């Protein structure tokens with residue numbers, strides 16, 4: 613039975629991520645990510661605290677903070693509202709949010725760049741998330757640069773899209789940096 617193109621692909625890609633996840637690729641990806649972020653010289657960087665089975669950015673988050681960057685992480689509001697980015701420091705208390713997410717107790721800030729997780733991506737810069745619409749709703753509010761990050765095996769020919777989907781600026785995998793625009 614066909615649920616919907618996005619829901620079907622979500623299921624397939626969640627299984628694929630579980631099967632193909634590798635710590636070596638994760639480490640390679642984190643290295644590429646941190647290098648790119650430092651080259652561009654962003655000051656306020658939005659990352660994410662991992663959910664189970666996701667790429668774990670916590671090493672990168674600590675590194676960036678130690679280097680003097682401001683790291684912010686999303687608080688997930690009720691469906692229909694944009695993400696709220698709050699500053700994280702190594703002493704931050706993490707609070708439980710919706711859908712198993714965690715967010716720091718810090719002050720609210722607007723990032724210069726947003727690291728965006730996905731289940732799948734394509735070369736036009738489109739991504740498939742968990743279906744909350746949170747990133748699209750958040751990113752329509754500003755023209756902030758977006759860096760999608762994930763494994764090369766998460767690439768698909770064409771992500772099913774709707775009119776509200778916003779392409780990422782750049783996608784970084786463990787193998788390459790794809791400049792979308």
Ligand SMILES: Nc1nc2c(c(=O)[nH]1)N(C=O)[C@@H](CNc1ccc(C(=O)N[C@@H](CCC(=O)O)C(=O)O)cc1)CN2
Pocket residue numbers: 622660661662663666686687688695711713729730741742743744745746747
């Ligand atoms: N680590 C992390 N944090 C993140 C995201 C993310 O992808 N990863 N998000 C990225 O946007 C936002 C949270 N997005 C979410 C959106 C929907 C569901 C959700 O509806 N989960 C349901 C059903 C999933 C489904 O539709 O199949 C569930 O867990 O049962 C969870 C998180 C913000 N924080």
Ligand SMILES: Nc1ncnc2c1ncn2[C@@H]1O[C@H](COP(=O)(O)OP(=O)(O)OP(=O)(O)O)[C@@H](O)[C@H]1O
Pocket residue numbers: 618739740741742743744745746747748749752774776777
């Ligand atoms: N800019 C927007 N304004 C209003 N509703 C939106 C907007 N963007 C997305 N939505 C709504 O959010 C819902 C989920 O969108 P979609 O399936 O594309 O989520 P996603 O990008 O996979 O999730 P996420 O960004 O949370 O990882 C849709 O029902 C859609 O109507």
